[in-house]
Amino acid sequence: MAGVVTEHVQGADKGYDEAVREAWRFLPGEKPLVVLYRLKKYFPVKGLIRVKGWVRAVDNVTLLIPEGKTLGLVGESGSGKTTIGRLVLRLIEPTSGSVFFMGRNIFKLRGRDLRWFRRNAQMVFQDPYGSLNPRMTVYDIINEALRTHKIDVGDPKEYIIKLLYEVGLNETHLYRYPHEFSGGQRQRIAIARVLALQPKFIVLDEPTSALDVSVQAQILNMLKDLQRRYNLTYLFISHDLGVVRYMSDYIAVMYVGKIVEIGPAEEVFEKPFHPYTKMLLASIPVPDPEYVKKKPPIRVVGEPPSPVNPPPGCRFHPRCPYASEKCKREEPSLVEVEHGHWVACWHPLN
Amino acid sequence: MGANRCRDPIIVVEDLYINFYTYAGIVKAIDGVSFCIERGETYCLVGETGCGKSVTSRALTRLILPPGKIERGRILYYPEPGKVVDIMKLSEEELRMIRGDEITYIFQDPGTALDPLYTIGYQISETMLVHGYINRIKEGISKAIQLLKETLIPDSEQRAKSYPHELSGGMKQRAVIATSLANRPKLIIADEPTTALDATVQAQIMELLRNLKKQRGLTILLITHNMGLVAEMCDRVGVMYAGQLVEEAPTEELFQNPLHPYTRALLRAVPNPLKKIEKLESIPGTVPNLIYPPPGCRFHPRCAHVMDTCRRQKPMFIRVGDKHYVSCWLYSRR
Numbered sequence: 212m213a214g215v216v217t218e219h220v221q222g223a224d225k226g227y228d229e230a231v232r233e234a235w236r237f238l239p240g241e242k243p244l245v246v247l248y249r250l251k252k253y254f255p256v257k258g259l260i261r262v263k264g265w266v267r268a269v270d271n272v273t274l275l276i277p278e279g280k281t282l283g284l285v286g287e288s289g290s291g292k293t294t295i296g297r298l299v300l301r302l303i304e305p306t307s308g309s310v311f312f313m314g315r316n317i318f319k320l321r322g323r324d325l326r327w328f329r330r331n332a333q334m335v336f337q338d339p340y341g342s343l344n345p346r347m348t349v350y351d352i353i354n355e356a357l358r359t360h361k362i363d364v365g366d367p368k369e370y371i372i373k374l375l376y377e378v379g380l381n382e383t384h385l386y387r388y389p390h391e392f393s394g395g396q397r398q399r400i401a402i403a404r405v406l407a408l409q410p411k412f413i414v415l416d417e418p419t420s421a422l423d424v425s426v427q428a429q430i431l432n433m434l435k436d437l438q439r440r441y442n443l444t445y446l447f448i449s450h451d452l453g454v455v456r457y458m459s460d461y462i463a464v465m466y467v468g469k470i471v472e473i474g475p476a477e478e479v480f481e482k483p484f485h486p487y488t489k490m491l492l493a494s495i496p497v498p499d500p501e502y503v504k505k506k507p508p509i510r511v512v513g514e515p516p517s518p519v520n521p522p523p524g525c526r527f528h529p530r531c532p533y534a535s536e537k538c539k540r541e542e543p544s545l546v547e548v549e550h551g552h553w554v555a556c557w558h559p560l561n
Numbered sequence: 562m563g564a565n566r567c568r569d570p571i572i573v574v575e576d577l578y579i580n581f582y583t584y585a586g587i588v589k590a591i592d593g594v595s596f597c598i599e600r601g602e603t604y605c606l607v608g609e610t611g612c613g614k615s616v617t618s619r620a621l622t623r624l625i626l627p628p629g630k631i632e633r634g635r636i637l638y639y640p641e642p643g644k645v646v647d648i649m650k651l652s653e654e655e656l657r658m659i660r661g662d663e664i665t666y667i668f669q670d671p672g673t674a675l676d677p678l679y680t681i682g683y684q685i686s687e688t689m690l691v692h693g694y695i696n697r698i699k700e701g702i703s704k705a706i707q708l709l710k711e712t713l714i715p716d717s718e719q720r721a722k723s724y725p726h727e728l729s730g731g732m733k734q735r736a737v738i739a740t741s742l743a744n745r746p747k748l749i750i751a752d753e754p755t756t757a758l759d760a761t762v763q764a765q766i767m768e769l770l771r772n773l774k775k776q777r778g779l780t781i782l783l784i785t786h787n788m789g790l791v792a793e794m795c796d797r798v799g800v801m802y803a804g805q806l807v808e809e810a811p812t813e814e815l816f817q818n819p820l821h822p823y824t825r826a827l828l829r830a831v832p833n834p835l836k837k838i839e840k841l842e843s844i845p846g847t848v849p850n851l852i853y854p855p856p857g858c859r860f861h862p863r864c865a866h867v868m869d870t871c872r873r874q875k876p877m878f879i880r881v882g883d884k885h886y887v888s889c890w891l892y893s894r895r
């Protein structure tokens with residue numbers, strides 16, 4: 212295995228072999244770009260005097276994000292999706308565990324190496340307005356990103372105009388301010404700024420949740436097109452399962468800080484093995500009245516538990532129709548139920 | 562304007578115009594909308610941000626605050642068959658007696674509908690007091706508990722004593738629904754009631770609304786931008802675009818046989834989670850600014866079938882099939 216690793220990465224950091232060996236099991240046949248290894252992020256819950264407890268936002272996650280592909284991360288509010296996105300970009304430090312980017316442990320990077328990482332790993336947020344300085348023109352916004360990352364592109368204006376065309380805007384937008392644009396256009400600007408740095412990896416955290424469906428379709432198609440042309444790797448976070456299915460090659464389903472199912476997108480949607488995935492899929496309203504008529508009634512029980520005191524054993528057991536005594540006591544780990552399809556459940560479906 | 566397309570309407574809206582007088586200019590938010598809601602049905606208004614769904618639904622009880630103004634139009638409310646109330650002619654006081662009693666609203670954010678300073682039980686009871694169904698708060702508490710049970714809130718006795726912040730988003734929305742049932746509701750207007758909630762919780766709330774409607778014979782006006790919810794919940798759908806109703810049809814008919822180019826495009830732009838989609842179709846451009854709305858058909862700048870007439874003249878809302886209406890020059894005889 213070690214030999215294979217060095218094919219992709221020159222001078223991998225300590226621990227990479229072990230991490231990639233574990234993470235690779237989930238997506239065999241793919242080229243790892245980002246590897247999350249036994250990653251944990253606990254946030255303190257502060258009492259008046261002492262810390263009262265911990266929010267286990269991300270609890271022991273091992274995952275591989277394959278180069279040139281899209282890994283979709285789904286799960287309900289508070290399941291830890293954004294926290295994973297922020298960890299893999301080193302916007303926050305983990306409680307424990309590691310993240311490797313092209314073999315390098317991102318939490319150990321310093322100086323030039325860290326700058327290399329920062330340039331190559333970027334994020335697009337849900338709210339494009341919040342991430343664009345309202346007092347800067349589009350030109351300044353993108354030029355500043357270039358300067359911050361010390362990227363020499365020759366004539367910045369020419370370069371920026373080319374980028375604007377790339378995202379469906381043009382030179383007439385160059386000297387306008389964010390408030391002069393619609394939500395969809397602002398998201399295009401945010402994407403242009405990210406593309407300016409020529410990154411390898413982009414975390415897209417609900418990039419179209421604030422947009423209308425007609426505009427959403429434009430942005431999603433654009434993202435797919437850019438990915439193909441520049442071999443970009445996406446971590447695509449969303450709670451809209453229709454959008455995730457459209458965008459993703461692979462899907463990881465999160466429930467209260469843990470990955471409970473992972474596999475090729477089509478498999479996970481067509482044949483979910485985890486009772487939670489099934490419940491989640493059955494909950495989505497389907498835009499097809501013919502299907503709705505035939506759809507079996509679903510039983511959705513309870514609400515997601517607090518990540519401060521997650522239930523013991525399988526975290527889903529209080530809501531699970533199949534839960535046994537074992538589920539209440541022992542935590543299931545991910546096992547392969549079909550080729551390349553992994554599930555953490557004592558009683559997988561099908 | 563032939564707005565009464567219903568056999569036994571509970572609401573009839575005719576030729577409604579609403580403007581907002583802002584610093585930037587006059588927002589022509591609602592531009593000649595007409596529709597009716599059949600007693601006992603679930604009617605959906607669907608459309609993208611800013612198309613006028615909320616404003617239309619608020620206008621049903623004249624809940625339009627300045628700088629907004631209902632410029633003209635008729636709004637008729639039929640509390641029972643044959644009995645008609647002209648909403649435009651009521652006094653503020655008379656409107657308040659209808660609102661929260663016979664016509665109730667459920668909004669997107671349950672947090673703002675509940676007062677953080679009072680218990681859930683108190684607030685439900687207060688609604689009954691305001692409308693004269695009880696004389697003292699205490700009298701309403703047991704009814705409140707029963708309503709919390711009806712909306713499937715576990716430990717309803719305990720919950721009646723809880724403050725809003727002690728409940729999850731889904732539980733809060735159930736409490737709001739319980740409040741809306743406190744008096745004698747006939748029409749419930751649910752404005753994106755689950756947009757702020759998780760998918761599994763949304764499914765539960767929708768199930769609850771469906772059952773309540775059946776058990777109590779309610780009429781529901783559901784406002785949403787989610788085509789999935791339309792398919793699952795509604796009997797008839799009105800599609801809005803930029804302040805106009807562009808198409809109306811029974812739900813199945815709308816999905817099977819959408820006619821307006823906007824409806825067609827909208828349906829193709831929604832990724833269906835149950836299908837593998839190779840390429841989503843998008844609608845070019847963005848929704849227009851309603852201070853300077855495009856003349857003629859407001860969709861014309863984005864329409865693939867635009868003709869000369871579309872740019873000049875507003876198309877009529879015409880009948881094209883059984884209960885199927887559309888406002889588009891492609892289907893009009895000029």
Ligand SMILES: Nc1ncnc2c1ncn2[C@@H]1O[C@H](COP(=O)(O)OP(=O)(O)OP(=O)(O)O)[C@@H](O)[C@H]1O
Nearest residue numbers: 254266268287288289290291292293294295450518
């Ligand atoms: N800075 C923080 N301090 C304390 N708790 C936090 C912090 N950031 C996140 N959390 C908690 O961690 C958990 C996971 O949050 P996260 O934002 O990752 O969820 P998410 O899956 O992205 O949810 P959503 O779909 O609502 O965006 C939540 O319980 C959240 O309240």
Ligand SMILES: Nc1ncnc2c1ncn2[C@@H]1O[C@H](COP(=O)(O)OP(=O)(O)OP(=O)(O)O)[C@@H](O)[C@H]1O
Nearest residue numbers: 581583588590609610611612613614615616617851
């Ligand atoms: N207080 C206000 N001042 C100015 N314009 C307003 C005001 N309220 C609503 N409008 C305008 O009226 C139009 C219709 O708004 P409305 O809230 O009904 O849209 P909507 O269809 O409910 O959208 P959403 O899906 O975002 O809730 C919009 O163009 C909006 O800008």
Ligand code: SF4
Nearest residue numbers: 525528531538556557
């Ligand atoms: S492990 Fe048990 S409780 Fe958890 S999902 Fe599987 S069957 Fe349900």
Ligand SMILES: [Mg+2]
Nearest residue numbers: 292293294416
């Ligand atoms: Mg998030």
Ligand SMILES: [Mg+2]
Nearest residue numbers: 614615616752
């Ligand atoms: Mg609204």
